[in-house]
Amino acid sequence: MTRTILFLLFFLPFIGYAQTPAARLDSLISDLSKFEDTLGPSAGRGMIPTGEYPLQTIADYQQSGESYQAFQDLLNSIPVDSLDTDHSITWHLLSLKLQNEIDEINFRRYLVPLNAEGGFYNSFRYARNSSGIQTLEHFKDYLTYLDNFTEWMESRQELMEEGIRQGIVAPRPVIRNTQLLLKSWMPEEAADSPYYIPFKSSSLSGPEMDSLKSVAKNLIENRINPFYVSFSQFLSGEYLAASPEKPGVMFQSDGPAFYESRMRYFTTYPMSADSVHQLGLCEVERIRARMDAIIDSLEFQGSFAEFLTFLRTDPQFYAETPEELLHRAAWLSKRAEAGLPRLFKKLYSLPFTVEPVPDHIAPTYTGGRYVPGSWYGRRAGIYWVNTYKLESRPFYTLPALTLHEAVPGHHLQIMLSAELDLSAFRRNYYISAFGEGWGLYSEFLGEEMGMYETPYDMFGRLTYEMWRACRLVVDTGIHAYGWTREEAVEYMQSNTALSLHEVNTEIDRYIGWPGQAVSYKVGELKIKALREKAEKQLGSDFDVREYHEVVLGNGSVTLAILEELVDAWITEKKQVVSNTH
Numbered sequence: 001m002t003r004t005i006l007f008l009l010f011f012l013p014f015i016g017y018a019q020t021p022a023a024r025l026d027s028l029i030s031d032l033s034k035f036e037d038t039l040g041p042s043a044g045r046g047m048i049p050t051g052e053y054p055l056q057t058i059a060d061y062q063q064s065g066e067s068y069q070a071f072q073d074l075l076n077s078i079p080v081d082s083l084d085t086d087h088s089i090t091w092h093l094l095s096l097k098l099q100n101e102i103d104e105i106n107f108r109r110y111l112v113p114l115n116a117e118g119g120f121y122n123s124f125r126y127a128r129n130s131s132g133i134q135t136l137e138h139f140k141d142y143l144t145y146l147d148n149f150t151e152w153m154e155s156r157q158e159l160m161e162e163g164i165r166q167g168i169v170a171p172r173p174v175i176r177n178t179q180l181l182l183k184s185w186m187p188e189e190a191a192d193s194p195y196y197i198p199f200k201s202s203s204l205s206g207p208e209m210d211s212l213k214s215v216a217k218n219l220i221e222n223r224i225n226p227f228y229v230s231f232s233q234f235l236s237g238e239y240l241a242a243s244p245e246k247p248g249v250m251f252q253s254d255g256p257a258f259y260e261s262r263m264r265y266f267t268t269y270p271m272s273a274d275s276v277h278q279l280g281l282c283e284v285e286r287i288r289a290r291m292d293a294i295i296d297s298l299e300f301q302g303s304f305a306e307f308l309t310f311l312r313t314d315p316q317f318y319a320e321t322p323e324e325l326l327h328r329a330a331w332l333s334k335r336a337e338a339g340l341p342r343l344f345k346k347l348y349s350l351p352f353t354v355e356p357v358p359d360h361i362a363p364t365y366t367g368g369r370y371v372p373g374s375w376y377g378r379r380a381g382i383y384w385v386n387t388y389k390l391e392s393r394p395f396y397t398l399p400a401l402t403l404h405e406a407v408p409g410h411h412l413q414i415m416l417s418a419e420l421d422l423s424a425f426r427r428n429y430y431i432s433a434f435g436e437g438w439g440l441y442s443e444f445l446g447e448e449m450g451m452y453e454t455p456y457d458m459f460g461r462l463t464y465e466m467w468r469a470c471r472l473v474v475d476t477g478i479h480a481y482g483w484t485r486e487e488a489v490e491y492m493q494s495n496t497a498l499s500l501h502e503v504n505t506e507i508d509r510y511i512g513w514p515g516q517a518v519s520y521k522v523g524e525l526k527i528k529a530l531r532e533k534a535e536k537q538l539g540s541d542f543d544v545r546e547y548h549e550v551v552l553g554n555g556s557v558t559l560a561i562l563e564e565l566v567d568a569w570i571t572e573k574k575q576v577v578s579n580t581h
Contacts, residue, residue: 021078022087028078029094029425032071039064056110056155058162065105072098086422089554089561093429096558100265107258111163112170113156115512116177116505117364120156121231122185124149125194125360133198139212143219146195150223157231164242168254171247173485174512175240177364179232184360186228190220194360247511248479259479262515267522268433268558273480276518280472283521284495287466294459311497317394317456322356322387328395329368329385330354332402332451339449340408345545348415350374352381352406362388364505368401370410372418381411392499396460399451400443404464409442410435417555431556432516437523438551440468444528463497468524470495471510471517478507479514526559527551530566537570541577 039054054060075098080091104110113120133142163169170178187193191200199213244251249259263271295307302310311317319325333354340347350373357365365386373381383406386393403409413435418427443464452458470492477483477491485507493503510517530551535542550569551562 021082022084024078025075025083025087025091025094026423028071028074029090029423032094033425035067035071054152058110058159061105061108061110065102068098068101068105072102086554089557090423090426092558092561093426093431093556096265096268096431097429103258103261103265107254107261108163108166108168109258111159111166111168113159114170114174114178116174116508117366117512118181118361119178120153121178121228122181122194122360125358134202136204136208136212139198139202139204139209142198143212143215146216146219147223150219150227153227153231157234160234160239164239166253168252169239169242169244171511172240172243172245173247173508175235175243177508177512179235180363181361182228182232182235186225186232190217190225193220193224195220195224246482247485248482249514250479250482256480259514262479263518266432266515266519268431268560269522271522273476276472276522277476277480279525280469280474280476280518280521283469283525284466284473287462287469288495291459291462291466294455294462298455305494308493308497311394311396311456311459312499317396319390319393319395322390325387325390325393325398326354326356326385329383329398329402332399333383333406336403336407336446336449336451339451340412343408343445343449343544343548344412345549346416348412349419350381350415352383352411354383354385354406357384357386357388359388362386364508366505366509367393367397367502368405370405370414372414373411374418381415383411389501392501394460394497394499396454396456396497397464398460399446399457400461400464403442403446403449403451404439407442408445409439412442413438413552416552420553420555422555426555429556431558432519433523433526433559434556434562435523436520437525437527437559440465440520440524441527444524459497466496467492467498467506468517468520472521474507475510475515475517478511485511523559526562530563534566534570538573538577541573546573 039056056064072095075091075095078091080088083091133139160169185194190196196216199216202209249255252258259273263273263276267276292304295304300307300310319328333352352373356362357369365388367386369384371382371384373379383402385401405411414430420427443461446452446461447458452461474483474488474491478485478488488507488510489503492498492507493500496503498506531544531547534547546569547566550565554561554565557565
């Protein structure tokens with residue numbers, strides 16, 4: 001009997017016995033967590049990789065979908081109008097999460113277990129980084145886990161083979177990127193394998209440790225490396241041959257309906273692809289006017305395209321060494337921190353650091369990313385800066401990148417959320433329209449913070465905003481209108497000063513992750529619009545620090561909930577002001 005069926009039999013029947021709607025909701029969340037613990041190991045949550053790794057067949061996924069639907073039905077039976085504000089927010093967030101899980105399974109996305117930046121074949125790297133393999137028992141558990149993990153990887157390939165039969169296959173750019181990323185996972189020597197790193201970094205010694213190392217090398221040489229070689233051949237052979245000519249999800253089975261679900265999930269609104277596309281075109285036109293004004297102020301003699309070429313090729317805008325780029329990013333981070341007290345009443349307690357994007361993912365990775373820290377895991381947050389191909393990492397976009405990924409962007413928002421007195425579900429759940437919208441809004445805050453010191457810095461800030469506006473056009477263009485990859489690249493490179501390398505890696509990212517890219521601009525526009533509304537209605541009584549406290553005070557929320565929270569604050573503020581006069 002599968003874990004899913006066992007869960008349905010033994011957990012779900014008891015959820016309805018809770019006395020109040022709020023207690024029923026709390027119980028449902030607790031039981032959902034227990035259910036999800038049965039779906040995979042906890043290696044990504046700071047635990048030592050150990051135990052079985054469920055293989056999850058198609059039947060297992062379908063049963064999981066039925067379980068998620070059962071949870072959704074139970075949630076819908078809880079009268080949301082009877083809940084207090086905190087539980088009402090939780091209800092809506094849980095509904096969003098459950099519907100997304102149901103859609104992912106119903107549209108059979110498990111048949112494509114990879115994207116342009118990685119997938120099942122390199123997911124172990126992240127599990128290892130968040131674990132603490134230190135004792136002999138840890139290493140024994142790790143080897144048991146690793147042996148089963150190999151079987152799990154083989155089962156992922158079986159799902160991809162079924163994807164060929166069902167017409168759900170990764171786009172060709174994703175396949176090409178996967179071939180590139182696979183190289184570091186099948187070295188000639190077992191000791192150079194990422195799977196052997198825990199042994200190389202350990203200070204343990206002695207006959208028992210030597211024996212464990214021998215087992216690990218044997219496993220790598222005879223099980224793991226052969227799988228990667230075979231998988232690489234499968235990718236470049238029958239899998240590539242089955243991939244559609246055009247990269248959009250619309251060319252996959254049930255693709256158009258799946259993309260509509262992505263629009264709803266990533267914007268948290270019932271937005272259509274057409275409305276998102278038109279919004280993008282309007283934003284591109286608005287931002288372009290500001291960019292043209294900067295070029296005019298610099299008295300540049302040439303066209304917009306020639307100015308972009310100048311930015312992409314002039315050595316003054318690029319670091320000569322990785323350390324130079326990292327040092328500048330760190331300096332900008334500290335400058336940004338200095339401006340936070342003027343904009344925020346409460347700051348985070350956990351620090352962050354600046355590190356390069358790891359070599360094994362850097363070639364196809366974005367210019368930077370934030371990796372959350374954890375007091376529990378005893379690690380600081382990390383602002384990753386990509387130092388691969390320095391000629392594609394301009395200084396003029398670094399202030400905006402820093403504001404977005406570090407502070408007041410993702411580190412501040414995510415770490416403040418982690419410290420809120422909320423349920424674990426609320427503290428940890430991430431809504432892209434809110435989180436990425438906040439990151440883009442943080443780039444806008446850089447103007448108030450004085451972070452853009454030169455016209456080139458400001459042009460870089462606008463290039464990043466234009467990049468997000470172009471995403472609305474490009475993502476929908478690829479997945480709803482059937483654009484080719486070349487059409488998408490041309491649109492992005494002709495409207496932004498992103499390096500050509502970044503343009504290509506970004507387009508591949510959108511191809512492999514339908515819909516996510518539209519969340520940034522939609523979220524930022526809502527946060528800015530709500531601030532403008534508050535400023536207009538409150539006038540001189542508007543306090544930006546209070547506004548930011550309201551926006552960030554409930555963790556990650558949908559944009560509709562955010563609007564309700566801000567409206568309630570405006571009404572309360574007006575009442576307080578009225579009572580004092």
